[in-house]
Amino acid sequence: MLDVQALESGYGESVILRNVTLSVRPGQCVCLLGRNGVGKTTLMKSIMGALKARRGAVAYKGADLTRRPPGDRAKRGIGYVPQGREIFPQLTVYENVLLGLEAGRGKRGVVPDAAVDKFPVLPTMYGRRGGDLSGGQQQQLAFARALASEPDLLLLDEPCEGIQPSIVEEIRDVIRSIKAQGATAILLAEQSLEFVKSVGDYFYILEKGQVAWEGGPEALNDEVIRRYLTV
Numbered sequence: 751m752l753d754v755q756a757l758e759s760g761y762g763e764s765v766i767l768r769n770v771t772l773s774v775r776p777g778q779c780v781c782l783l784g785r786n787g788v789g790k791t792t793l794m795k796s797i798m799g800a801l802k803a804r805r806g807a808v809a810y811k812g813a814d815l816t817r818r819p820p821g822d823r824a825k826r827g828i829g830y831v832p833q834g835r836e837i838f839p840q841l842t843v844y845e846n847v848l849l850g851l852e853a854g855r856g857k858r859g860v861v862p863d864a865a866v867d868k869f870p871v872l873p874t875m876y877g878r879r880g881g882d883l884s885g886g887q888q889q890q891l892a893f894a895r896a897l898a899s900e901p902d903l904l905l906l907d908e909p910c911e912g913i914q915p916s917i918v919e920e921i922r923d924v925i926r927s928i929k930a931q932g933a934t935a936i937l938l939a940e941q942s943l944e945f946v947k948s949v950g951d952y953f954y955i956l957e958k959g960q961v962a963w964e965g966g967p968e969a970l971n972d973e974v975i976r977r978y979l980t981v
């Protein structure tokens with residue numbers, strides 16, 4: 751589904767990502783780990799197209815997206831829950847969800863049930879302004895907005911950061927049910943090891959913008975965690 755090949759990316763003069771190669775298949779939740787500032791968000795933005803690749807390639811469903819703009823990537827079925835959520839505070843909850851629909855491939859004006867089924871509180875708040883929601887509710891909204899686009903690839907950037915435990919559990923359930931359906935690929939950047947171990951099928955650890963380690967759940971042992979992830 752997603753193949754990132756020898757990607758180099760950064761901001762202005764500074765190169766952040768070097769030679770990053772990874773892939774994600776349908777039904778898989780692939781986790782991106784690494785200490786603060788190693789480049790996880792930069793990689794998400796590069797896959798979404800918000801940052802241009804300087805070298806290397808981003809391929810999705812066999813098509814080369816490397817030079818395609820973010821809007822085109824969304825239309826092709828890449829959904830994004832950005833770090834910090836990026837809810838539009840002046841728009842209502844419903845309008846925020848509709849934005850996901852417009853950005854992606856959903857049927858115009860019809861929010862798919864699957865986008866909000868898992869977050870039953872959202873439809874009860876449709877008329878409220880996004881900015882008036884709690885952090886956890888905004889995270890649910892960001893998730894629903896991405897699911898409204900009916901993505902085949904879902905990019906999740908630290909969805910549990912600063913979120914109350916009950917909503918973390920909801921997010922865990924949503925990820926598990928998406929995996930169980932088997933069609934959507936998930937790339938998840940997350941600091942909580944407990945969380946990624948509970949949903950992850952394969953792991954890449956970044957260090958200074960490069961893939962320093964990769965492997966399956968059985969290989970992600972205490973030694974690896976101490977070496978690459980312990981602060």
Ligand SMILES: Nc1ncnc2c1ncn2[C@@H]1O[C@H](COP(=O)(O)OP(=O)(O)OP(=O)(O)O)[C@@H](O)[C@H]1O
Pocket residue numbers: 761766784785786787788789790791792793833
């Ligand atoms: N807009 C920007 N302009 C310049 N440098 C930036 C910008 N955003 C991030 N960086 C730098 O890029 C590097 C990687 O940052 P990035 O946010 O991708 O890391 P991260 O692994 O997602 O970290 P965190 O876990 O803290 O979110 C850091 O050194 C950061 O200071």
